[in-house]
Amino acid sequence: LPAGITDPSEEKLHRELFIGNTTPEMTASMITDFLGKAMQQVGLTTMAGNPINTCRVSGKFAFVELRSQQEAANALNLNNIPYLGATLRVGRPSKYTGPQTPHGNWEDILAK
Numbered sequence: 001l002p003a004g005i006t007d008p009s010e011e012k013l014h015r016e017l018f019i020g021n022t023t024p025e026m027t028a029s030m031i032t033d034f035l036g037k038a039m040q041q042v043g044l045t046t047m048a049g050n051p052i053n054t055c056r057v058s059g060k061f062a063f064v065e066l067r068s069q070q071e072a073a074n075a076l077n078l079n080n081i082p083y084l085g086a087t088l089r090v091g092r093p094s095k096y097t098g099p100q101t102p103h104g105n106w107e108d109i110l111a112k
Contacts, residue, residue, distance in 0.1 A: 014069045014098050015053075017076070019062040020089035028055040031062055034083055035075065035090075042109050044074035051075070063093065076103035 019031060036050035045051045051071040055064045066072040079090040092100075 011069070012065065013093070013096055015066045015072045016093055016096075017064050017066065017072055018089075018091050018093045019055075019064055020060070020091070021086050022057065022060060022062050022088065023084060023086050026057065026062070026084060026086075028057050028062065031055050031057065032064065035064065035078060035081075035088075038078060038081060039071070039075060042077075044071065044077060044109075046070050046074075073101040073103065076101065077105065077109050079103070079105045081106040 019035070022031065032050065032052045032055045036052045039045050039051055046068060051066050051068070053065045053067050055062055064075075066075060076090055076092070078088070081088050081090070092098075
């Protein structure tokens with residue numbers, strides 16, 4: 001691998017976020033659409049289009065993979081966003097070992 005490029009699976013880990021407190025009616029496409037649009041509306045994306053590549057739903061939580069590490073870090077600001085009567089928790093997966101990026105919560109974003 002070229003210098004500066006880390007293990008691609010590690011890179012994926014830096015682009016993946018845990019979405020907690022989902023409800024059974026939330027599908028992967030609904031979550032992708034909702035969070036992607038929310039990011040676009042409040043300026044958390046770095047380029048046009050939905051920043052979320054994939055979403056895996058598993059019971060009361062989901063994992064989303066973003067197209068860039070920067071947008072994954074930005075998406076942490078969606079923590080506590082209300083959706084379909086629930087308050088979604090957005091955070092790093094438990095296996096994440098990278099740098100902790102400072103971020104606010106949804107309330108802070110709306111206050112700006």
